[in-house]
Amino acid sequence: MxxxxxxxxxxxxxxxxxxxxxxxxxxxxxxxxxxxxxxxxxxxxxxxxxxxxxxxxxxxxxxxxxxxxxxxxxxxxxxxxxxxxxxxxxxxxxxxxxxxxxxxxxxxxxxxxxxxxxxxxxxxxxxxxxxxxxxxxxxxxxxxxxxxxxxxRKALQDALLNPNSPHLTVKSDYEPFVITDLPHPITLTRSKLxxxxxxxxxxxxxxxxxxxxxxxxxxxxxxxxxxxxxxxxxxxxxxxxxxxxxxxHENVDSKVDRSHNSVVSKEQVLSWLDSKNRNSVLYISFGSVCELHDEQLMEIACALESSNCDFIWVVRGKTNKDDDSTWQPKDFNINGKGMILKGWAPQLLILQHPSTGAFLTHCGSNSVLEAVIEGVPLVTWPLIADQFCNEMLVTQVLGIGVEVGAEDWRFFSDLDRKIIKREEIEKAVRMVMDGGDVVQEMRKKTKELGDKAISxxxxxxxxxxxxxxxxxxxxxxxxxxxxx
Missing domain, CATH: 3.40.50.2000 (Glycogen Phosphorylase B;)
Known part of the structure; x- marks a missing residue:
C-alpha cells in the first residue's frame, strides 16, 4: 500500500x-x-x-x-x-x-x-x-x-471452536486427533489444550x-x-x-541490559562460550514463569550427565543458598562442561553465539522467535499457555525442532504433571546435538527463517x-x- x-x-x-x-x-x-x-x-x-x-x-x-x-x-x-x-x-x-x-x-x-x-x-x-x-x-x-x-495458535484456537471439532468426540484426553481445517493437518491430544x-x-x-x-x-x-x-x-x-x-537490540550491551538484570556478566558468558566448539552447547531455559520441581530437575541433570554435552542451564526458583543435592545427582560434575544460572540469563547473547547448538525450551513464543532469529534448532518441552501450540508450529509445520514428549497442559508447571524421564530427555537432546542429516536440515531451515526475520x-x-x-x-x- x-x-x-x-x-x-x-x-x-x-x-x-x-x-x-x-x-x-x-x-x-x-x-x-x-x-x-x-x-x-x-x-x-x-x-x-x-x-x-x-x-x-x-x-x-x-x-x-x-x-x-x-x-x-x-x-x-x-x-x-x-x-x-x-x-x-x-x-x-x-x-x-x-x-x-x-x-x-x-x-x-x-x-x-x-x-x-x-x-x-x-x-x-x-x-x-x-x-x-x-x-x-x-x-x-x-x-x-x-x-x-x-x-x-490463534488460528488453531479458532478451529477448535468448530462444533464438529474432533477433540469433542475422542474417548480419551490422550487419544490423538487431527485438525484438518488449517493449512496443514495438525495432530494433537485434548491433554495439550x-x-x-x-x-x-x-x-x-x-x-x-x-x-x-x-x-x-x-x-x-x-x-x-x-x-x-x-x-x-x-x-x-x-x-x-x-x-x-x-x-x-543491535549491540552486546543492549542485549544484556534488555529487561531484567542478568545474574551473570556478559564477559563470563562470552568467555565460557568462546572456549567451546561450534554448535556444541545446549542452552536450557523454561522461561520466566515455569518452575519445575526437584524430581524433574533431577531427571534433566541425569540426562545431561549421560549425554555428555556442554550446556548452559537456567534453573528458575533456586538460589545459591539452596541444597543442590535435592535436584542434582551425587558427584554431578559441571566443571568445564556446564554453567548453571539461578536467575535471569542474557538469552539473546547466548543464542547468537556460534557455540550454541540447540535450545531446550518451554516453547514460549518469545523464546521460539529468538531461537529462530539466530538459526538455533529446538528441543521442545511445553508446559502452559500457548506453549503446546508453539511446539506444534515448530515440529509439525516448520520442522525445526524435536519433542521431548510433554503431554499435559497445566495452569502451574509443578501441578500433577507427568515426569519426563531422563531417557526421553537424553534421546531428544542427542538427536539435536549429534548433528546427523535430520538436524542439518533443521539447521538449514532455521537459518533460512532467521535470515527472513532480519530482512x-x-x-x-x-x-x-x-x-x-x-x-x-x-x-x-x-x-x-x-x-x-
Whole structure:
C-alpha cells in the first residue's frame, strides 16, 4: 500500500499497556520502541514495580532521543491481600494468581483517568486487558490488540471452536486427533489444550479483539503467512506482523541490559562460550514463569550427565543458598562442561553465539522467535499457555525442532504433571546435538527463517512496511476523525 505523503506530519500519541509477565511486558515495550523510532510519541502504562524493567528495555531507544516514556501506577497489594512487591511469576496456585489479576482490574480506573487527560490517538493494549476495547470506543479512538502468541495458535484456537471439532468426540484426553481445517493437518491430544477456566478467558479476549481495529504480532509474516491469512479472512480481522521487535537490540550491551538484570556478566558468558566448539552447547531455559520441581530437575541433570554435552542451564526458583543435592545427582560434575544460572540469563547473547547448538525450551513464543532469529534448532518441552501450540508450529509445520514428549497442559508447571524421564530427555537432546542429516536440515531451515526475520525489520522488509502501513492508517483515521 502506498503511503500518502500529504497526510499530517503531526506525530501520533500512542498509549501502550503491556501485561505484567515478562513474556508480554518485554516484547510490547520493544514494539513501543518501534513506534517511537518512527517519531511517534509513546507512553507506556505499567505498575510501579514493573517500571524499571520497562525502563531497561527502552533505555537505548530513549538514549536516541525518541519520544517514549513510562507512566507508573501503584499496584493495590493491600486491597487484594498480597505482600508488597509480589510478582505474578511468584504465584503457585490459582487463588494467588486470581488475586493478582483482580488487582490489575482495580487499576483500571486509574489507567482510564490518565488516558482521558492525555487524549491519545490510539491505544495498543495486551490481550489480557479486553476492557480497553470498550474504553477506546468512549474516546472515539482505535484500540490495537497486542498478542504475544503466534498467529498459528490463534488460528488453531479458532478451529477448535468448530462444533464438529474432533477433540469433542475422542474417548480419551490422550487419544490423538487431527485438525484438518488449517493449512496443514495438525495432530494433537485434548491433554495439550488449555483448562476450561483459561479457555473462557481466551473467549473473552477474542470477543474484545473482534471489536478492535486489528492485531499487532511480534513476528514476521514469512514465518506463518498461511495462518495469518486464514485468521484474517475467517474473522475479517486486520493482522500486522511488525517483529521480531527484539532486533532493536543491535549491540552486546543492549542485549544484556534488555529487561531484567542478568545474574551473570556478559564477559563470563562470552568467555565460557568462546572456549567451546561450534554448535556444541545446549542452552536450557523454561522461561520466566515455569518452575519445575526437584524430581524433574533431577531427571534433566541425569540426562545431561549421560549425554555428555556442554550446556548452559537456567534453573528458575533456586538460589545459591539452596541444597543442590535435592535436584542434582551425587558427584554431578559441571566443571568445564556446564554453567548453571539461578536467575535471569542474557538469552539473546547466548543464542547468537556460534557455540550454541540447540535450545531446550518451554516453547514460549518469545523464546521460539529468538531461537529462530539466530538459526538455533529446538528441543521442545511445553508446559502452559500457548506453549503446546508453539511446539506444534515448530515440529509439525516448520520442522525445526524435536519433542521431548510433554503431554499435559497445566495452569502451574509443578501441578500433577507427568515426569519426563531422563531417557526421553537424553534421546531428544542427542538427536539435536549429534548433528546427523535430520538436524542439518533443521539447521538449514532455521537459518533460512532467521535470515527472513532480519530482512523483515529492515527498511523495505515486510515487518517494516506493515508498521509503516499501520501508522499511516492510524493517522488517516485521526486526521479524518473516523473510527467506527
Amino acid at each position: 502506498a503511503v500518502n505523503t500529504q497526510e499530517s506530519s503531526k506525530p501520533l500519541e500512542i498509549i501502550v499497556i503491556p501485561y505484567i509477565t515478562p513474556g508480554h511486558l518485554v516484547p510490547l515495550s520493544e514494539i513501543a520502541c518501534l513506534f517511537a523510532s518512527r517519531q511517534e510519541q509513546v507512553i507506556i502504562i505499567t505498575t510501579t514495580e514493573k517500571a524499571p524493567v520497562v525502563e531497561n528495555t527502552i533505555k537505548h531507544c530513549k538514549a536516541s532521543a525518541h519520544s517514549i516514556s513510562v507512566h507508573a501506577i501503584p499496584f493495590p497489594y493491600k486491597e487484594v491481600g498480597l505482600p508488597d512487591g509480589f510478582r505474578l511469576e511468584h504465584a503457585k496456585d490459582m487463588e494467588t494468581a486470581s488475586k493478582y489479576y483482580h488487582g490489575l482490574g482495580l487499576m483500571q480506573s486509574a489507567m482510564q483517568e490518565f488516558m482521558r487527560t492525555r487524549s491519545p490517538d490510539c491505544i495498543i493494549a495486551d490481550k489480557f486487558f479486553p476492557w480497553t476495547s470498550a474504553f477506546a470506543e468512549t474516546l472515539n479512538i482505535p484500540r490495537i490488540v497486542f498478542d504475544p502468541c503466534f498467529m498459528f 488449555p483448562a476450561n477456566t483459561y479457555a473462557m478467558l481466551l473467549k473473552l479476549q477474542r470477543e474484545a479483539e473482534l471489536k478492535s481495529y486489528g492485531v499487532v504480532i511480534n513476528s514476521m509474516s514469512e514465518l506463518e503467512s498461511e495462518y495469518s491469512e486464514y485468521y484474517a479472512n475467517k474473522l475479517d480481522c486486520k493482522v500486522f506482523h511488525v517483529g521480531p521487535a527484539s532486533l532493536i 523483515a525489520v529492515k527498511t523495505g522488509g515486510s515487518s517494516h512496511q506493515n508498521l509503516t502501513n499501520l501508522i499511516h492508517e492510524l493517522k488517516q483515521m485521526r486526521d479524518k476523525c473516523v473510527w467506527h
